[in-house]
Amino acid sequence: MPADIFAKRRNDRLLFFGALAALTAGSIFITNYDPVAGFTSIGKAFVWGASNFYPNARALTKLPDIALKLRDTILMSVAATTVAAIFALMLAMVGSRTTRINAVFGAIARAIASVLRNIPLVAWAMILMLAFSQSQLTGFLALFFGSLGFLTRAFIETIDEVSIHAVEALQATGASHTSIILQAVLPSSLPQMISWLLFMIDTNIRDATLVGLLTGTGVGFSFDVYYKSFHFHEASLVVLMIVITIICIEMMSNYIRRIIL
Incomplete structure (x- = not known):
């Protein structure tokens, strides 16, 4: 056999x-x-x-403008991610088996997260451009919806991993649903949620460059303009600044994770 x-x-x-x-x-x-x-x-x-494809003296004169566009890209990514995290936490509370009000609302929350998570970020940008054209708002919403789906799913799994014993102990004392969430669920799951939030910020800063190519905003648009106008030295400086920024942010995120986990 x-x-x-x-x-x-x-x-x-x-x-x-x-x-x-x-x-x-x-x-x-x-x-x-x-x-x-x-x-x-x-x-x-x-x-x-x-x-x-390397920065030269002429390209370095464009550094202040590139840095300004990079700052806008980073701030947009952080804002979209943190706002999405707030809504994701609400959906996760409804969708988690530990904190859900009933199975129907839980299934709806999980379905919303699944739909949002499975639509690629590029597709979100293309869809939203039909309504908002090329603008900062389009880039923000594309990152927001992509983050909302991913973070909702991640937060649901994090909450489901919370020890059920603490929840059952509070239920046995007659604690309200809100008290159980505030005293048992959130304190246990918050560190892991912050870790997921930092991961999503890292990811969105990378993806925001691609979104900028489509929406005509941020440092991605700067790269597109320089590259299409055959200013390869300036384009290489954009790429170098993006790489340095991502490495620095990842180092900061890893440091924060080591502290909170």
Whole structure:
């Protein structure tokens, strides 16, 4: 019997990898992609980047303007994430099995989180541009809705992990639903929620650059303008500033996580 099970698993794996190989080969054939040319061009891309894609003295004169756009991008990301976290906490309280009022509202809250979470950020930006055109509000709302879905799901799972013993103890004393949330649920789950919030801020600062390309705002729009006008040195400075900012924010986030967890 064990031999039959191992043989079946081996055959299933072979079938999976065979199907994956066939799908890959079919994709290459349909799209006329040349893998050899793709890999051999990597070296040429590095050579071109070393020759053209680096900040020079002229690009450094644009640093104040780039820094201002980067500041706007960071502030928009933080604002969208923190506002989304407030609404996500409300939905999570309704959707969690530990704190929900009833199963119907809980299912609705989970469904809302699932829908919002599964719509890509780029899709949100495209949808919202139809109503708000290219503006800061479009970028803010795109980050807000993407964060709301993710944080709601993360907060629900965090609350569900809270020790049920503390909740049952308060229920046995006749504590109200609000008291149980304030005295048992939030104190236990708040550190992990803050960790998820910091993670979402990191993610949104990265994604805000892409959103800026679509909405015509922030540092992403600056990169788009410089790159399309063949000002590659200025474009490289934008990329360098984004990378430095993300590394610094990630270091700060990791430090805060070590303190609160």
